[in-house]
Every structure is written in C-alpha cells, then in structure tokens.
Amino acid sequence: MTRAERVSRVLADAPTSCQNTLRQAFSGSASPRGAIKAQCLACTGYLRAEIASCTGFGCPLWKFRPYQPGTDESDDGGRA
Numbered sequence: 039m040t041r042a043e044r045v046s047r048v049l050a051d052a053p054t055s056c057q058n059t060l061r062q063a064f065s066g067s068a069s070p071r072g073a074i075k076a077q078c079l080a081c082t083g084y085l086r087a088e089i090a091s092c093t094g095f096g097c098p099l100w101k102f103r104p105y106q107p108g109t110d111e112s113d114d115g116g117r118a
C-alpha cells in the first residue's frame with residue numbers, strides 16, 4: 039500500500055470532525071501541536087476523553103497531548 043492509499047484510508051475512517059486536523063498533519067501544514075493532536079486522535083480511535091485520561095505514560099507525546107484536564111482544550115464544546 040502506498041502512503042497516499044494509506045492516508046486516504048485513514049481519512050475515510052476518521053470522523054468528519056477530525057478530518058481537517060488529520061489533513062493538515064498529513065500535508066505537513068499543521069503546527070507541531072496540531073500534528074500531536076492528530077496522532078493522539080488516531081491513537082485513541084478519535085476519542086478525546088481517552089486522550090485526556092491517557093495512561094500511555096511511556097509515550098513521548100504524553101506531556102504534549104491535547105485535552106488535558108484543566109486546559110482550554112478540555113472544554114472545547116465537543117469539537118475535535
């Protein structure tokens with residue numbers, strides 16, 4: 039499978055609310071924070087609550103993950 043095919047598959051499987059975040063990451067136009075958000079969304083099956091409560095303490099992205107309790111992103115009205 040080529041990268042383009044894999045990216046298309048990931049986008050097709052992602053909820054609409056996450057697709058812009060993923061597209062920007064895949065295209066290289068995302069900020070580093072946006073790329074981390076995309077990775078965390080994909081990692082959890084696009085479940086923000088799972089990112090907030092992530093117990094992947096060995097993950098290098100853990101301290102940088104979005105939706106951490108007490109942050110502005112933790113109360114974003116349900117948007118991904």
Ligand code: SF4
Pocket residue numbers: 077078079081082088089092093094097098099100101103
């Ligand atoms: S911080 Fe957690 S949700 Fe994000 S990529 Fe790592 S393990 Fe997955």
